[in-house]
Amino acid sequence: MEDIEKHETVYSVSDITGIIKQLVASAPELNGVWIKGEISNLTYHSSGHIYFSLKDEGAVIQAAFFKYSNKNLDFKLEEGMSVVVFGGVTVFEKRGQYQFIVYKMRKEGLGELLQRIEKLKEKLYKEGLFDPRRKKPLPKLPRRIGVVTSPTGAAIRDIIKVAMRRYPNLEIIIAPAKVQGEGAAESIIAGIQELNKPAWGVDVIIAGRGGGSFEDLMAFNEEKVVRAFAASKLPIISAVGHQIDSPLSDLAADVAATTPSAAAELAVPVKEDIQDTIEQIMEKMTKRMVMLLQSFHNRIALVLQYRAFQNPVSMLEQHELTLSDVENRISLSIHKRLYEVKESLNRIKDLHLLVKNRLQNYKHVFMMNASKVEHLSPVAVLKRGYSITLKGNTSIASVQGIRQGDDVKVIVYDGSMNCEVQSTSNEVSFGKKS
Amino acid sequence: MEKKAKKPAFEEALEELETIAQKLESGELTLDESIQYYEKGVALAKFCRQKLEEAERTIEILQKQPDGNIQKKPVKVKEDTGEIEDDEDVQGSLL
Structure with a gap:
């Protein structure tokens, strides 16, 4: 022992603890990490800090969740709760202990759960389960609505209240269902399938529950429940109370409502509104008919004002008058016509005379001109002792080209002579001169 | 699921009533036609009113x-x- 004291350095507890603290603080594996565990020895301290142990099957670690870090926590911690925490290990020198300082905390499995839901959503989307073309319209006037929910929950109360207010003589048929915890999914599916049976005479289904934590609503994210919504032959409304994350049943249903009350409003019309609509249409139609009939009435009244409808005898007289007037006009017109015909006959006679005179005139003029024409004719000239001399077929007017011995033809008034030219001369003389 | 459900009688009646009202409004009808349509409308309105009262409040x-x-x-x-x-x-x- 003495040798050791002489040759080796001796550390104090504080020194060693200091070294440990430094090692821990500088180890990346111990800082800024997520760890998973179950809560035990939970203490909500009056200072606002939360102390607890985090444990699993093999180990335990002290944890502190200080006020400034836990003020945004949206759920209450409970003994045995499985959580995932983010933080780092630190050494508490005075006690010789190490502990985990928590900066963030969330429920274990929530992240995976969200991821699983997201995957399911994608799968069902690809299958076409959320296709808008699959959506059925809600009936305008449902006589009987079916509700799948807990008979003791807030949802059924809200639905009954709203539905009765809007449509006092409505029929509601409830298919009781467990809406959370084990067996909830099967119970909801049984309800939807039961109400789809024609025997119940339901027109539209509301299936859902009041608001709750994310886990409370999980049944409406289960694949078989979502499929049951999509498979409903009757129009179905998903009525799960929620603010942020819509359950998948919202996507598969024909219509989604954010609360059961809203679902009831969507499913049930306000009776008075429908009545108002009908009465308004009828009022409009009646007004229109009254107007139409009034206009016809006015037209009839106008027609009745004609004298004929007021005093038929006078109408007869009127006809008589008209008749005689027509007679007069006809005889007058016949006389006029006859006179006109006579007139034109006379005119034709005159015309005839005129034409006759003219014709005689023309005859006279023609005769005069005809005698003139006669004088111009060669025959008349021949009669007066002239002759025509032809050589061949050509008449001869000159001695040029005529030679002694030529045969010529001399045409006189009553015949012709064939002659032989004895001689020619340029001298023109008649027999008396020579 | 995808097959269209037959329209309930009430909805058909209400739609027809609206159509008739529009036709009357249009002024394209003869007096005889108008009267016929009006009578049809009155009957439809009566039918709709009856339908509204048909159900009885039951839970x-x-x-x-x-x-x-x-x-x-x-x-x-x-x-x-x-x-x-x-x-x-x-x-x-x-x-």
């Missing part, structure tokens, strides 16, 4: 009988809250 809950059959059972509700009275007596699930 029933389905319950599984010992033999496994499901029957409906009328329940009373509190007028102001919509709460089902004596709800301890009703089954919470069909299963």
Whole structure:
């Protein structure tokens, strides 16, 4: 022992603890990490800090969740709760202990759960389960609505209240269902399938529950429940109370409502509104008919004002008058016509005379001109002792080209002579001169 | 699922009533036609009013009988809250 004291350095507890603290603080594996565990020895301290142990099957670690870090926590911690925490290990020198300082905390499995839901959503989307073309319209006037929910929950109360207010003589048929915890999914599916049976005479289904934590609503994210919504032959409304994350049943249903009350409003019309609509249409139609009939009435009244409808005898007289007037006009017109015909006959006679005179005139003029024409004719000239001399077929007017011995033809008034030219001369003389 | 359900009589009647009102409004009809349409409209409105009153207010809950059959059972509700009275007596699930 003495040798050791002489040759080796001796550390104090504080020194060693200091070294440990430094090692821990500088180890990346111990800082800024997520760890998973179950809560035990939970203490909500009056200072606002939360102390607890985090444990699993093999180990335990002290944890502190200080006020400034836990003020945004949206759920209450409970003994045995499985959580995932983010933080780092630190050494508490005075006690010789190490502990985990928590900066963030969330429920274990929530992240995976969200991821699983997201995957399911994608799968069902690809299958076409959320296709808008699959959506059925809600009936305008449902006589009987079916509700799948807990008979003791807030949802059924809200639905009954709203539905009765809007449509006092409505029929509601409830298919009781467990809406959370084990067996909830099967119970909801049984309800939807039961109400789809024609025997119940339901027109539209509301299936859902009041608001709750994310886990409370999980049944409406289960694949078989979502499929049951999509498979409903009757129009179905998903009525799960929620603010942020819509359950998948919202996507598969024909219509989604954010609360059961809203679902009831969507499913049930306000009776008075429908009545108002009908009465308004009828009022409009009646007004229109009254107007139409009034206009016809006015037209009839106008027609009745004609004298004929007021005093038929006078109408007869009127006809008589008209008749005689027509007679007069006809005889007058016949006389006029006859006179006109006579007139034109006379005119034709005159015309005839005129034409006759003219014709005689023309005859006279023609005769005069005809005698003139006669004088111009060669025959008349021949009669007066002239002759025509032809050589061949050509008449001869000159001695040029005529030679002694030529045969010529001399045409006189009553015949012709064939002659032989004895001689020619340029001298023109008649027999008396020579 | 995708097949179109036949339109309920009420909706058809209401739609026809609206169509008739529009036709009358258009002024394209003869007097005879107008009267015919108007009479049809009056009949449709009467039919719609009847339909509105046809249902009777009932609230029933389905319950599984010992033999496994499901029957409906009328329940009373509190007028102001919509709460089902004596709800301890009703089954919470069909299963």
